[in-house]
Amino acid sequence: xxxxxxxxxxxxxxxxxxxxxxxxxxxxxxxxxxxxxxxxxxxxxxxxxxxxxxxxxxxxxxxxxxxxxxxxxxxxxxxxxxxxxxxxxxxxxxxxxxxxxxxxxxxxxxxxxxxxxxxxxxxxxxxxxxxxxxxxxxxxxxxxxxxxxxxxxxxxxxxxxxxxxxxxxxxxxxxxxxxxxxxxxxxxxxxxxxxxxxxxxxxxxxxxxxxxxxxxxxxxxxxxxxxxxxxxxxxxxxxxxxxxxxxxxxxxxxxxxxxxxxxxxxxxxxxxxxxxxxxxxxxxxxxxxxxxxxxxxxxxxxxxxxxxxxxxxxxxxxxxxxxxxxxxxxxxxxxxxxxxxxxxxxxxxxxxxxxxxxxxxxxxxxxxxxxxxxxxxxxxxxxxxxxxxxxxxxxxxxxxxxxxxxxxxxxxxxxxxxxxxxxxxxxxxxxxxxxxxxxxxxxxxxxxxxxxxxxxxxxxxxxxxxxxxxxxxxxxxxxxxxxxxxxxxxxxxxxxxxxxxx
RNA sequence: GACUUCGUAGCUCAGCUGGUAGAGCAAAAGACUCUUAAUCUUUGGGUCGUGAGUUCGAUCCUCACCGGGGUCACCA
Numbered sequence: 001x002x003x004x005x006x007x008x009x010x011x012x013x014x015x016x017x018x019x020x021x022x023x024x025x026x027x028x029x030x031x032x033x034x035x036x037x038x039x040x041x042x043x044x045x046x047x048x049x050x051x052x053x054x055x056x057x058x059x060x061x062x063x064x065x066x067x068x069x070x071x072x073x074x075x076x077x078x079x080x081x082x083x084x085x086x087x088x089x090x091x092x093x094x095x096x097x098x099x100x101x102x103x104x105x106x107x108x109x110x111x112x113x114x115x116x117x118x119x120x121x122x123x124x125x126x127x128x129x130x131x132x133x134x135x136x137x138x139x140x141x142x143x144x145x146x147x148x149x150x151x152x153x154x155x156x157x158x159x160x161x162x163x164x165x166x167x168x169x170x171x172x173x174x175x176x177x178x179x180x181x182x183x184x185x186x187x188x189x190x191x192x193x194x195x196x197x198x199x200x201x202x203x204x205x206x207x208x209x210x211x212x213x214x215x216x217x218x219x220x221x222x223x224x225x226x227x228x229x230x231x232x233x234x235x236x237x238x239x240x241x242x243x244x245x246x247x248x249x250x251x252x253x254x255x256x257x258x259x260x261x262x263x264x265x266x267x268x269x270x271x272x273x274x275x276x277x278x279x280x281x282x283x284x285x286x287x288x289x290x291x292x293x294x295x296x297x298x299x300x301x302x303x304x305x306x307x308x309x310x311x312x313x314x315x316x317x318x319x320x321x322x323x324x325x326x327x328x329x330x331x332x333x334x335x336x337x338x339x340x341x342x343x344x345x346x347x348x349x350x351x352x353x354x355x356x357x358x359x360x361x362x363x364x365x366x367x368x369x370x371x372x373x374x375x376x377x378x379x380x381x382x383x384x385x386x387x388x389x390x391x392x393x394x395x396x397x398x399x400x401x402x403x404x405x406x407x408x409x410x411x412x413x414x415x416x417x418x419x420x421x422x423x424x425x426x427x428x429x430x431x432x433x434x435x436x437x438x439x440x441x442x443x444x445x446x447x448x449x450x451x452x453x454x455x456x457x458x459x460x461x462x463x464x465x466x467x468x469x470x471x472x473x474x475x476x477x478x479x480x481x482x483x484x485x486x487x488x489x490x491x492x493x494x495x496x497x498x499x500x501x502x
Numbered sequence: 503g504a505c506u507u508c509g510u511a512g513c514u515c516a517g518c519u520g521g522u523a524g525a526g527c528a529a530a531a532g533a534c535u536c537u538u539a540a541u542c543u544u545u546g547g548g549u550c551g552u553g554a555g556u557u558c559g560a561u562c563c564u565c566a567c568c569g570g571g572g573u574c575a576c577c578a
Contacts, residue, residue, distance in 0.1 A: 004511085004512055004529095004547080005511090005512085005529070005530090005546070005547050006512050006528075006529050006530095006547085007512080009529065009530070010529095061538080061539090063537050063538065063540050063541095064534090064537095064540095065534055065535070065536085065537060065540075065541085066533075066534040066535055067534080067535045068534095068535040068536075068537085069535090069537085070536075070537045070538065070540080072538085081537085081538070083536075083537085085535065086535075087535085107528095107529090108528075121536050121537075121538085122536050122537095123536070123537080123538075125536090125537085125538070127536090127537095141512080142512040142513080142528065142529075143512085143513085143528090144512075144513040144514080144527095144528085145512090145513065145514095145527060145528055146513085146514090146527095147527070147539040148539070149538095149539045150538075150539080153539090154539095155514080155526085155527075155539060156513060156514040156515085156526080156527060156528095156539095157514080158513065158514075159514090160509095160513095160514095160570080160571095161570065161571065162509095162569070162570045162571085163513095163570095165570090166570095174513095216578085217577090218577070218578080219576090219577090259578090261577070261578075263576055263577050263578090264503080264575075264576050264577065266572095266573095266574095266576095266577090267572090268577090268578075269576090269577065269578065273578075275578080357575090417578090418578065419578095421578085449576090449577085472578090474578055476578090477578070497569090497570085498568090498569065498570090500569080501568075501569085
């Protein structure tokens with residue numbers, strides 16, 4: 001690997017630092033008793049508390065001016081200006097620490113610790129007057145420099161997605177709003193977790209490697225266990241395992257699950273993604289709809305203290321209750337066609353009229369799903385529950401209590417996209433076996449994503465699962481909505497990419 | 503997987519109907535003890551993504567490949 005001019009210079013500085021007897025990567029802890037945000041917020045009110053502070057961070061800007069210098073230090077909470085005066089840090093005859101170490105050997109990107117006191121400069125900037133500093137880490141690779149002018153306009157912002165996603169650490173250092181998106185992601189997850197825990201629901205963990213990939217229709221990743229000498233699949237969902245736990249007697253379980261689907265990647269799909277699934281016994285999908293809207297409203301409040309969230313050009317409002325419409329009514333509303341009583345052939349004609357490609361492997365359920373996706377889905381900007389799907393596209397869902405041919409299922413649409421999927425869970429083991437067998441027929445027709453029979457799951461249902469409602473929500477997509485991020489890559493720290501060549 | 507578009511200094515970007523490249527920041531040397539996109543003087547830094555072809559000559563045109571983005575397909 002050939003080094004650039006600047007990398008060579010920094011390595012040379014590293015040697016000079018060592019030659020001066022300074023360890024560029026010291027082992028000693030550096031005691032920190034302050035942070036940038038706290039100082040900027042509270043110094044004016046509480047000046048006495050900031051006479052003797054110790055703070056550490058990365059140097060982002062250097063403004064040397066002869067025998068004094070200003071610099072900006074970035075810590076986990078923000079940035080603060082420091083003021084380094086030669087005769088202050090070098091009170092004696094030996095001015096090496098300032099003239100050589102600080103002015104010549106310290107670079108943008110280096111991590112230092114400083115001790116001193118807070119003051120306000122003549123031009124009104126709260127700053128740290130440094131009395132001593134310690135090099136904590138020498139950086140040997142030049143950091144992209146983004147400068148912000150007095151009007152707050154950033155210059156030379158690094159927007160190159162390749163650099164941002166491959167070197168997320170750099171993205172996080174130089175683009176402060178990126179950190180915030182990920183902090184908000186964690187707030188969302190914590191908000192959800194608190195919501196469930198307050199209700200006494202149990203957070204659990206279930207297998208990621210599964211012998212039969214079930215609970216969803218998707219192509220799985222396959223791996224191999226050497227000792228057992230069997231194929232194992234990375235889970236596409238954890239639904240069937242959580243339901244086994246309901247059979248086992250837990251009355252409410254949930255899991256934030258990493259799921260894996262071996263399919264295309266785009267702005268809304270990453271091969272590994274996070275899904276929250278929850279199952280609550282003795283409830284139905286009507287109850288689950290209410291819980292879902294309550295939970296999402298709370299998440300918005302926890303994030304922004306309002307139910308209104310800007311997302312692209314749309315102002316979303318998560319104020320309860322959300323609108324509800326059945327999938328057939330929705331199709332009727334947006335196409336003028338009543339598909340509720342149609343046969344497979346009639347549905348295929350509707351698809352062709354809407355210029356939807358019809359494949360032989362498509363059954364009734366798939367056709368209705370295609371019609372809805374094409375003609376209706378994008379209309380639902382404000383949160384809307386779509387309810388009562390055809391039985392053919394919902395093999396794990398209980399048949400509707402009053403509408404023949406339908407199941408008790410809802411999906412929540414927001415900003416024209418599906419955000420969650422939920423239903424009254426099918427707990428009739430005989431019916432469940434028949435549904436699996438129908439899925440096998442789809443497999444024979446060429447549908448390589450249809451579900452496989454899970455005999456152990458059926459055995460569990462035979463022991464009896466109480467009436468249960470379950471719901472799954474895409475955490476990445478929820479975070480995209482809530483943080484106004486147009487790409488899933490902006491809400492996953494390390495999105496999947498083709499390996500880089502070095 | 504298909505189509506489309508992009509790849510020039512550490513970073514952000516110019517450039518050329520084809521004559522082997524410029525700026526700002528960053529870097530180096532010097533000046534400067536309240537700067538804040540600090541300023542001033544000087545200097546260095548590039549096999550123009552990789553490979554092939556066309557041409558007297560390619561960063562520019564053609565093809566292939568590598569990597570990224572977008573649209574579509576598949577899906578959540």
